[in-house]
Amino acid sequence: MMEDNTVHASDSVDKSKIIEAKPLRSLAPVVPKCIQSFSSGNYPYGFPPFYSLEKPHENPIPKGAQETHVNATATEEDTPVDAKVTKESPVAAKATPIRFYKSSHDEEVNTQADGDVGLEGLNGDLDDKRKRCAKNVQNCKEFLKRNKKNRETQGDDSSSSVGISPLLKDDGDRETVTHVLMTFDSIRRRLCQLEESKELSSVLAIKRADLRASNALTCKGVRTNMRRRVGEVPGIEVGDVFFFRMEMCLVGLHGQSMGGIDYTNIKDEAQEEPVALSVVSSGVYDDDTEDNNILIYSGQGENFNKKDKHVTDQKLQRGNLALDKSSQRHNEIRVIRGLRDAMNRSAKIYMYDGLYKIQDSWIERGKSGGGVFKYKLVRLPGQPSAFAAWRLAQKWMAGSSSRNGFILADLSTGAESIPVSLVNDVDGEKGPAFFTYFQSLKKPKSFGIVQPSLGCHCNKACVPGDLNCSCIQRNGGDFPYAANSILVGRKPLIHECGPMCQCFPNCKNRVSQTGIKQHMEVFKTKNRGWGLRTLDPIRAGSFICEYAGEVIDRAKLCRNTEGDRDEYVFDTSRIYEPFKWNYEPSLLEDISSKVSSEDYTIPSPLIISAKNVGNVARFMNHSCSPNVFWQPILYAENNQSFIHIVFFALRHIPPMAELTYDYGIVPDGHAKGSSAPRGRNKCFCGSAKCRGFFG
DNA sequence: GCTGGGTCAATCGT
DNA sequence: CACGATTGACCCAG
Numbered sequence: 125m126m127e128d129n130t131v132h133a134s135d136s137v138d139k140s141k142i143i144e145a146k147p148l149r150s151l152a153p154v155v156p157k158c159i160q161s162f163s164s165g166n167y168p169y170g171f172p173p174f175y176s177l178e179k180p181h182e183n184p185i186p187k188g189a190q191e192t193h194v195n196a197t198a199t200e201e202d203t204p205v206d207a208k209v210t211k212e213s214p215v216a217a218k219a220t221p222i223r224f225y226k227s228s229h230d231e232e233v234n235t236q237a238d239g240d241v242g243l244e245g246l247n248g249d250l251d252d253k254r255k256r257c258a259k260n261v262q263n264c265k266e267f268l269k270r271n272k273k274n275r276e277t278q279g280d281d282s283s284s285s286v287g288i289s290p291l292l293k294d295d296g297d298r299e300t301v302t303h304v305l306m307t308f309d310s311i312r313r314r315l316c317q318l319e320e321s322k323e324l325s326s327v328l329a330i331k332r333a334d335l336r337a338s339n340a341l342t343c344k345g346v347r348t349n350m351r352r353r354v355g356e357v358p359g360i361e362v363g364d365v366f367f368f369r370m371e372m373c374l375v376g377l378h379g380q381s382m383g384g385i386d387y388t389n390i391k392d393e394a395q396e397e398p399v400a401l402s403v404v405s406s407g408v409y410d411d412d413t414e415d416n417n418i419l420i421y422s423g424q425g426e427n428f429n430k431k432d433k434h435v436t437d438q439k440l441q442r443g444n445l446a447l448d449k450s451s452q453r454h455n456e457i458r459v460i461r462g463l464r465d466a467m468n469r470s471a472k473i474y475m476y477d478g479l480y481k482i483q484d485s486w487i488e489r490g491k492s493g494g495g496v497f498k499y500k501l502v503r504l505p506g507q508p509s510a511f512a513a514w515r516l517a518q519k520w521m522a523g524s525s526s527r528n529g530f531i532l533a534d535l536s537t538g539a540e541s542i543p544v545s546l547v548n549d550v551d552g553e554k555g556p557a558f559f560t561y562f563q564s565l566k567k568p569k570s571f572g573i574v575q576p577s578l579g580c581h582c583n584k585a586c587v588p589g590d591l592n593c594s595c596i597q598r599n600g601g602d603f604p605y606a607a608n609s610i611l612v613g614r615k616p617l618i619h620e621c622g623p624m625c626q627c628f629p630n631c632k633n634r635v636s637q638t639g640i641k642q643h644m645e646v647f648k649t650k651n652r653g654w655g656l657r658t659l660d661p662i663r664a665g666s667f668i669c670e671y672a673g674e675v676i677d678r679a680k681l682c683r684n685t686e687g688d689r690d691e692y693v694f695d696t697s698r699i700y701e702p703f704k705w706n707y708e709p710s711l712l713e714d715i716s717s718k719v720s721s722e723d724y725t726i727p728s729p730l731i732i733s734a735k736n737v738g739n740v741a742r743f744m745n746h747s748c749s750p751n752v753f754w755q756p757i758l759y760a761e762n763n764q765s766f767i768h769i770v771f772f773a774l775r776h777i778p779p780m781a782e783l784t785y786d787y788g789i790v791p792d793g794h795a796k797g798s799s800a801p802r803g804r805n806k807c808f809c810g811s812a813k814c815r816g817f818f819g
Numbered sequence: 820g821c822t823g824g825g826t827c828a829a830t831c832g833t
Numbered sequence: 834c835a836c837g838a839t840t841g842a843c844c845c846a847g
Contacts (some may be wrong), residue, residue, distance in 0.1 A: 332842065335828065342829095352831095369841060373830075381829040383839040389832075398832085406841085424839070442832080442838075469821080470843070 286708055287345040296348030301359035301375045304341065304348050305366075306775055308374055309664045310707040312337040314613070316606035318715065321589030338370035340711045349376025352388045354401060355456045355479060362478040363510035365661045365778045366460075367471065369404075377476060378402045378460055385424055385443030387450075398446035399455055403501070406462035406472060416503075416512035419459055419480060423447065423497025427490045437487075437495030444497050451482035451499070459501060461511045466660065467641065468608050473661050475514060475778065478507040514779045517659040520545075521643050529648075536561045536739070540640050544740055548648035556646065556654045560737045563639060565768060567675040578760040579624035585631040586621060595621045595633055600720065609635045610665035611772045613706040614755055616725045622759030635667045636757050636770040642668065644783070646743045651808050655782050656743040662777040668752055671741040671769040673734035681731055690735050692742045694769055696756070697729035698788030698819075705753065705774065726756060730767055741771060746818045747784030749811035751777050754785060784809065787818045 286307075292300045315333035330336050341347060349357050353376075360377050372378040379401070380386045386401045403421055413420055425438035438444060450457055456479040465471040480501035490496040519525035529549030536544045539561045546555055580586060580595040588603035590596060596603055598619040606612050609632065621633040643659040662668070671694045681693065702723060709717035734742035744752065757770045771785060790804070804817040 331826095331844085332828070334842075338829080370829080379830070380839070381831095382841055383830075385839090386830095387832085426838095472841080 286711055288348060292348055293345065294349070294351045296357070296359040296376065298359045298361075300348045302775065304346055304374050305371055306664065306705070307346055307708065307711070308337050308341055308371060309775075310613070310705065311340055311711055312368075313606050313610060313665055314707040314712065315715070316610075317588070317602060317612045320606060321603055323589065334368040334370050338368075338374060341374060344711055346711070347374050347376075351376070352379060352401060354390075354399060355458075357458070360476060362476060362508050363513070363778045364476045365776050366474040366476075367465075367663055367776060369474070372404075372460065372474065377458065378404055380404075383424070383443065385447065387443055387446030397449050398442075399453065400443065400446040400450040400457050402458035402460060403447075404460045404462055404474065406474075407464070416515055418503070419461075419501040421447075421499045421501055423499070425497075427492045427494030427496065435492055435494045438497050440497070447482060447497070447499050448485065451485055454481060456481060456504065457501060459503070461514075463514075475511055475661070477503070477511040479504045510778075514661070517643075517779045521659055531555055535646055539563055540739075542640055542643055544640075545645040546647075547645055550648040550650055553648060556743070559735070559742070561739060562672055562737045563739050564637075564670060564672050565675055565732065565766065566673070566737055567766060578763060578765070580621060580627060582621075582625070582627040582631070584628055586625075586627050586633050588632075593627075595619050595625065600718075602718075603633065605632055605635050606665075608663070609641075609667055610663060611635075611667070611755065612665070613720060614722045614753070615720045616723060616756070617767070618755060618757045620757050620759040622761055622765075624760035624763070634759075636670055636768060637759070640669050640740065641666070644740055646740065649745070649782070652745050654743050655745045655784075656740055657780060657782045658777055659779055661779050662773045664773050664775045666773045668771040668773060668783065669739055669741050671732055671734065671754065671771065672737070672739035673732040673742065674737050676731050676733045678729070678731060681733070690733055692734040692738060694732040694734070694741075694754075695729070695788075695790070696724065696726040696731070696769070698790055700724055700786060700788040703753075724756070726767065730756075730769065732769065744771070745782065745784050745809075746787035746805075746807065747809035747811060748786065748807060748814045748818070749809070750784040750786050751775055751781065752783050752785040790819055 288300060288304070296304075312333045315330050315336055319330045319333065348359065357376050360375060366372050366377075369378070369381055373381055378386050379388075384404045384406065386403070387398045388401060389396050389398050403419075405419055405421060423438045423444040424442065425444065426436065427438070428435060440448060447457075449455075459477045459480045460474050461477045462472050462474045465473050480503050482499050483502045484500040486498050487495045488498050516525065520527055527547065527549075529547045530545070531548060531554060532546035534540075534543035535546045540563070548554070580593045582590070582593050582595075586593045586595060586603075588596075591601055599615075602612070604612060604615075604618045604620070611618075620636060621627050621631045622637070625631070627633075642662055644656055645659060646654055647657055649655040673692065673694070681690065681695070704722060706720065706722055709719050751774050752771050753774050754769050754771050757768045758765050759768070760766075771783075777783070805819045807814055807816055807818050
């Protein structure tokens with residue numbers, strides 16, 4: 125492939141060349157489109173006041189917020205140890221952001237004079253409105269700037285309940301990385317929800333929830349691995365997936381919010397030179413190769429000078445220079461591989477593919493004729509398969525590659541719109557015991573909760589922010605799902621639209637009723653029987669599946685327990701360790717702080733047996749640090765409402781990862797006959813937080 | 820339902 | 834301390 129147009133960098137490049145600085149873009153004044161939104165709707169602020177359906181004591185209580193948070197998070201692996209030590213700090217207590225707009229919530233009226241533009245001019249003339257909007261935008265920008273300035277002082281505020289200790293901010297660990305990522309996404313989801321329901325006036329429109337969420341975290345010091353480093357990053361594992369560039373910034377994997385090459389200057393004896401830290405290959409420069417252990421990475425820099433319309437060569441500076449130096453030093457470089465999201469074509473998924481070293485570099489003629497730097501990165505041996513495994517999984521899904529231990533293409537035999545494959549590359553077992561595949565609940569006639577009002581009367585689909593929709597009302601005014609059917613937050617009960625509703629079946633409030641969306645497979649584990657794993661990367665909050673099966677009563681469960689044990693039982697009356705998944709309101713002080721309980725409070729216990737009838741959920745194993753959680757969901761069918769147990773992704777899940785949830789613990793009183801320890805299973809989840817048993 | 824151009828933006832080194 | 838090179842994420846027109 126080395127042809128005439130290919131020259132080795134070391135031979136013929138004038139490394140002293142310096143690029144001409146030229147602006148690539150120009151800033152234009154922004155005129156907000158604010159007039160329509162102010163005049164729309166019957167209510168002055170765009171939406172009517174409503175009363176939360178939650179119990180009153182579940183509403184925000186800023187007073188004890190610190191303690192509450194600590195308790196709520198202590199259970200999951202997302203709270204750094206140091207963050208639990210909350211010493212009194214007057215700074216933290218009075219750290220009030222400058223509010224630059226009025227909240228749309230009546231009870232959250234802005235009292236701060238500074239930057240308060242208010243909405244009292246709503247009835248003024250259009251010019252006045254436009255001016256106010258412009259001022260609002262101005263204030264918004266000032267706010268962000270001020271946030272930036274405050275970072276150094278606020279960022280060190282480790283006494284804040286949400287902050288991270290200075291030590292962990294420099295060098296993280298797995299727990300902290302997970303905590304930061306989950307906090308980021310919880311806020312991002314909430315911002316999307318607010319934006320989609322138009323609870324914010326259009327001047328405050330959050331076009332980029334990812335950036336706003338990241339800004340909130342940076343201001344509060346919820347970051348980790350801020351020390352820039354060569355090589356591996358503590359707490360980040362090869363194969364981890366990310367859905368936004370900002371996520372990688374926040375956990376110190378790749379410090380550039382946009383740039384593909386991250387580098388830093390390091391000082392040696394009297395010498396200072398740039399070295400590369402990480403590169404993101406996102407497919408825009410066709411740097412793909414057949415061999416997944418090799419990455420041909422293109423240098424940065426335009427090949428076309430827009431000013432004088434001349435073809436230019438890339439210069440050996442910035443990222444290119446850093447890559448060159450790293451090559452000479454034989455430094456490790458982290459590689460992040462990006463691919464289009466198959467579920468959401470406009471989005472991208474990034475996977476950390478481990479450490480590489482530059483083996484070769486040269487200059488090639490690009491399509492426009494200008495010189496382009498090329499770096500051949502080779503993956504270091506001994507690392508777990510990540511990107512390669514992902515690509516292989518894609519081939520399996522496409523059916524273009526055969527595989528070891530393949531038993532069945534579709535275990536659901538067409539019941540699911542996406543096939544569920546069955547594989548065993550561990551031993552000779554040909555498959556799990558016989559059962560009937562069924563997607564939902566089979567319930568006795570006696571079961572069901574009759575509700576006075578059934579179903580909404582929306583025509584077409586239910587729209588977020590439409591408070592006339594009775595289903596949205598039942599959800600406390602919130603639409604439970606954000607774009608891409610991502611669950612925004614956990615609640616004791618979520619109300620979906622159902623067959624009784626008049627909205628179309630494609631209404632976005634029926635996420636749990638449309639079947640699985642991920643490619644999954646049932647596989648034989650080494651020590652836990654059959655398990656369920658995903659072939660697709662899964663975003664936090666994604667619907668996975670319902671726990672399908674037969675609704676049974678406790679008497680029947682006990683009968684089963686005495687004979688051969690029913691291992692395929694879901695029982696809501698078990699004890700489930702609480703964990704925090706929803707957004708932390710104190711990170712969104714300037715926007716809105718509606719909190720809902722994350723406790724499981726099922727009115728009457730629900731027991732589902734998937735022994736004879738069930739879906740993929742029956743294969744999900746237990747873990748003490750799971751990546752999936754369950755959420756009760758209610759909707760009406762046949763004049764009755766039923767609770768369904770529905771699983772969602774707790775965090776981002778890489779392809780080929782096993783899906784697990786917490787089975788909970790059977791209360792001693794229920795372990796009828798047999799003594800508690802005997803009724804319980806030894807846990808093989810292998811997590812650091814393993815309780816040792818479950819069930 | 821896809822593509823392509825336009826817009827606005829966070830970061831860290833210069 | 835301000836600036837600028839980088840190209841992501843999203844939106845809307847075609």
